[in-house]
Amino acid sequence: FNYNSSSNSFENPPGVETRITVNSINGSFLDGLLWEYIQLDKFLFHFVTKHKYIDGQNMHSVPYDFRRGTNKTLFLFNNNLKELIESTYIRNMNKSVYLISHSTGGSMVLYFLSQQLQTWKNQYINSWISLSGNIAGEVDNIENLVQGFLSPVVSREVIQSWDFFAWRLPEPMIYGSERIIVKTPSRNYTSYDMLDFLHDINAKELSLIYSQASSILASLPEPNVNTYCFYGVNISTPIGYISKSDRFEDNKLETIHGWGDGEQDDTTNMSCQLWNKTMDKKYKFISKGFHRISHTELVGNDKVLEEIDQIIFSQK
Helix, strand or coil, rough: EEEECCEEECCCCCCCCCCCCCCCCCCCCCCCEEEEEEECHHHHHHHHHHHHCCEECCCCCCCCCCCCCHHHHHHHHHHHHHHHCCCCCCCCCCCCCCEEEHHHHHHHHHHHHHHHCCCHHHHHEEEEEECCCCCCCCCCHHHHHHCHHHHHHHHCCCCCCCCCHCCCCCCCHHHHHCCCEEEECCCCCCHHHHHHHHHHHCCCHHHHHHHHHHHHCCCCCCCCCCCCCEHHHHHHHEEEEEECCCCCCCCCCEEEEEEEEEEEHHHCCCCCHHHHHHCCCCCCCEEEEEEECCCCCCCCHHHHHHHHHHHHCCCC
């Protein structure tokens, strides 16, 4: 993307248009999904074969451009999702819906719910099931910014024009001022130092939008719907990085490992537990870790699907 200083945002280059190709009324589950990456074939087979769900009637999806993290793109996503929920509700005899999200989809759904009136949520939303929800940002986004995404497939220069990375760096509210996320010979960066970090890796344009983008979910607003927070645990996961250079010239980082689901650490996966204290007690809240089930395996895992069955079908 190209940076526009007038709007303080990234935009498509001249002559390029990005479209999310989905009809929000129909919202086919087959649209815009990374099937093999997160085992969605198993998820779809489970609900279509075992429970006889019908794609486009009572089973839908709302795709999004994961590179983006601006108020504008979130507004468009919210409109599409709200329209789809309301039409699905009517099409299925006024039954409230279950939202199931994965990874950054958790960020998208949380923002969506935070923008809706409580009366609307009470009518249309039965429950939200968050799988590996990227609720409080992600430490391994640091590596992508310095070394590139799926390095060297997508260069760091390209990555640094994706405003997603200004939105989903570790949230200070959860990671705090003591946890060191990046260590160099002369400085330790915590979640409160992410603006300086962007400057120091020469992601200057991304740093200009950081203050605005990082504030979108900074308070981790409680969803105030029945919420189930599932995630993998006990897998070696990046929790920090060491650079031998203060200026990150060699684009290489040494990874510090801790625990998580292989991609997201326990800190962000378990950040939803904050809502156990802040959310209205009339809504259910359950947080559960699944032993050695990775970030990309959670959606199609049999144990997780059994838990989802218990949530959905025990209430009918």
